[in-house]
Amino acid sequence: MTKAAVFGTGSWGTTFAMILAGAGGKTVLWGRRPEVVEAIDRRHENPDYLPGVRLPETLRATTDPAEALDGADFVVLAVPSQTLRGNLTGWKPYLPPEAVLVSLMKGIELGTTKRMSEVICEVAEVPKERVAVVSGPNLVGEIVRGQPAATVVACADRRAMERLQEACHLPPWFRPYTNPDVVGVELGGAVKNVIALAVGVSAGMGLGDNVSAMLMTRGLAEISRLGEALGADPHTFAGLAGMGDLIATCTSPLSRNRTFGENLGRGMTLAEVVAATKQTAEGVKSCESVLELARKHDVEMPITEVVVAVVHDGLTPAEAGNLLMSRTLKPERYGV
Numbered sequence: 001m002t003k004a005a006v007f008g009t010g011s012w013g014t015t016f017a018m019i020l021a022g023a024g025g026k027t028v029l030w031g032r033r034p035e036v037v038e039a040i041d042r043r044h045e046n047p048d049y050l051p052g053v054r055l056p057e058t059l060r061a062t063t064d065p066a067e068a069l070d071g072a073d074f075v076v077l078a079v080p081s082q083t084l085r086g087n088l089t090g091w092k093p094y095l096p097p098e099a100v101l102v103s104l105m106k107g108i109e110l111g112t113t114k115r116m117s118e119v120i121c122e123v124a125e126v127p128k129e130r131v132a133v134v135s136g137p138n139l140v141g142e143i144v145r146g147q148p149a150a151t152v153v154a155c156a157d158r159r160a161m162e163r164l165q166e167a168c169h170l171p172p173w174f175r176p177y178t179n180p181d182v183v184g185v186e187l188g189g190a191v192k193n194v195i196a197l198a199v200g201v202s203a204g205m206g207l208g209d210n211v212s213a214m215l216m217t218r219g220l221a222e223i224s225r226l227g228e229a230l231g232a233d234p235h236t237f238a239g240l241a242g243m244g245d246l247i248a249t250c251t252s253p254l255s256r257n258r259t260f261g262e263n264l265g266r267g268m269t270l271a272e273v274v275a276a277t278k279q280t281a282e283g284v285k286s287c288e289s290v291l292e293l294a295r296k297h298d299v300e301m302p303i304t305e306v307v308v309a310v311v312h313d314g315l316t317p318a319e320a321g322n323l324l325m326s327r328t329l330k331p332e333r334y335g336v
């Protein structure tokens with residue numbers, strides 16, 4: 001039997017742990033807060049993040065990283081992207097030497113512009129073959145209601161990728177596909193959050209479906225341009241971790257990123273929106289690192305630029321719209 005240690009008792013960490021436990025693996029959650037860990041371990045619930053959801057009795061929880069990591073085949077990381085480096089540094093002494101480290105996170109590190117798998121390789125000092133990524137249209141609010149979902153498992157090592165695919169396959173609820181393109185899968189997950197902020201802003205302003213479709217489609221063009229510059233496989237962006245996740249996140253009222261943007265578009269101040277957002281909306285911070293990454297690689301990302309300006313520099317949503325619509329005319333595809 002495989003063992004997984006899942007770090008982060010938030011909404012996705014807990015839900016993914018339910019999937020792993022349901023698929024038959026021994027699964028232990030690590031959490032910071034003793035009261036949350038106790039609720040999961042003793043009462044089989046996580047009222048803070050998944051109220052009303054009954055967790056499997058086989059799912060254990062602990063605040064002790066060494067206990068969680070003991071004998072783990074998979075170390076699954078589901079903390080906010082910007083805290084990962086600090087967290088993993090603390091857990092490093094207890095990492096089993098053969099374990100595969102799995103990122104569920106959809107962000108780019110501020111300051112370094114590194115993808116989460118790169119941060120993991122650097123901090124844990126492991127080769128990229130030991131690091132996998134899971135990303136796709138996986139809105140927790142639907143999955144915990146028992147609704148089916150598919151995802152993508154990516155890893156440079158085919159055997160590790162297929163072992164993880166097997167470990168999180170739980171028919172008819174959860175269906176993982178594989179894709180060796182780690183860069184593309186990760187970028188799709190991180191940048192769609194930025195585009196979802198933009199779509200949310202437009203929806204909050206009362207703009208219609210033409211605008212949503214424009215932002216999603218041109219957003220996918222931005223994601224693909226950045227991906228190509230970083231060596232991703234362009235086909236990945238037409239898949240679940242690209243277009244699939246973009247559609248789910250940009251259109252669902254369950255998305256924290258879309259909702260964040262919607263509140264800004266309705267005229268709430270940044271401070272008010274931050275106060276109203278109880279969970280991690282990765283795009284709010286990652287929009288800055290995505291833009292920095294794009295500039296490093298000389299990639300044009302106009303939607304990302306205005307998202308950064310609206311969220312962090314006080315540009316109004318109306319001004320952002322005018323800027324995007326007044327750009328110089330272009331062919332739809334570069335070079336065509």
Ligand SMILES: NC(=O)c1ccc[n+]([C@@H]2O[C@H](COP(=O)([O-])OP(=O)(O)OC[C@H]3O[C@@H](n4cnc5c(N)ncnc54)[C@H](O)[C@@H]3O)[C@@H](O)[C@H]2O)c1
Pocket residue numbers: 008009010011012013014032049078079080081083087104105106107138139140141278279280282
């Ligand atoms: N919720 C979803 O629908 C979903 C789906 C797919 C991927 N993701 C991604 O998974 C990652 C985690 O998201 P989530 O939805 O579980 O977020 P969340 O806000 O629900 O939970 C975050 C967890 O991290 C913990 N945490 C916060 N700060 C911490 C710190 N400094 N040190 C250690 N732990 C800390 C919180 O206590 C909580 O347990 C994000 O990158 C997100 O984009 C989320």
Ligand SMILES: O=P(O)(O)OC[C@H](O)CO
Pocket residue numbers: 106136137138139140193196245248249254255256257258280281282
């Ligand atoms: O709620 P969001 O905006 O963080 O999106 C959650 C997942 O990434 C959707 O796949």
